[in-house]
Amino acid sequence: MSTVTAVPLQPVKxxxxxxxxxxxxxxxxxxxxxxxxxxxxxVTTPSGLRYKVIKPGDVAGPRPTDADVALVNYExxxxxxxxxxKSQQPTPFPVAGVVPGFSEGLKLMHKGARYRLWIKPExxxxxxxxxxIPANSTLVFDVELQDFINExxxxxxxxxxxxxxxxxPGGPGGATGAPPSGPGGPGGR
Numbered sequence: 755m756s757t758v759t760a761v762p763l764q765p766v767k768x769x770x771x772x773x774x775x776x777x778x779x780x781x782x783x784x785x786x787x788x789x790x791x792x793x794x795x796x797v798t799t800p801s802g803l804r805y806k807v808i809k810p811g812d813v814a815g816p817r818p819t820d821a822d823v824a825l826v827n828y829e830x831x832x833x834x835x836x837x838x839x840k841s842q843q844p845t846p847f848p849v850a851g852v853v854p855g856f857s858e859g860l861k862l863m864h865k866g867a868r869y870r871l872w873i874k875p876e877x878x879x880x881x882x883x884x885x886x887i888p889a890n891s892t893l894v895f896d897v898e899l900q901d902f903i904n905e906x907x908x909x910x911x912x913x914x915x916x917x918x919x920x921x922x923p924g925g926p927g928g929a930t931g932a933p934p935s936g937p938g939g940p941g942g943r
Contacts, residue, residue: 817863823908827841868896869897875891
């Protein structure tokens with residue numbers, strides 16, 4: 755038969771317990787604050803396009819599709835901050851006629867929205883260098899969607915305008931009907 759000798763524990767002072775509880779609460783609050791600080795608002799799509807909504811625009815309205823021409827203000831930069839292209843005025847682009855990442859970003863936006871897009875090389879120009887854009891570059895675009903219209907409706911309007919005596923000055927594609935694609939801009943491959 756063994757005998758167990760009980761050693762009485764000294765009671766813990768109430769002040770020590772309070773400091774322990776306060777320390778745990780401070781740690782909990784700090785953890786929550788750090789978790790929220792890491793929430794940058796950047797979303798990654800299944801294709802790998804990363805975007806951040808800077809201004810949501812008219813969220814009740816429709817979004818552009820591949821059949822539309824979008825009127826946008828944009829600035830394109832490299833990751834090091836070098837600007838390679840910037841619109842001087844709202845510029846029309848066929849949604850399906852630009853690099854895949856830019857097209858995907860446009861289709862996420864509503865009229866009046868402003869987004870920042872990070873387009874990985876596979877959704878941009880890939881291993882191909884384009885003017886000031888080195889091969890395998892991630893492209894960063896600030897894009898503001900002014901408006902969009904179905905491309906077939908736009909062509910009908912251009913034809914009607916042409917019958918009335920001239921091309922639409924400043925309109926998408928001008929007199930040729932071909933949408934612009936500046937060097938290094940979001941133009942198609």
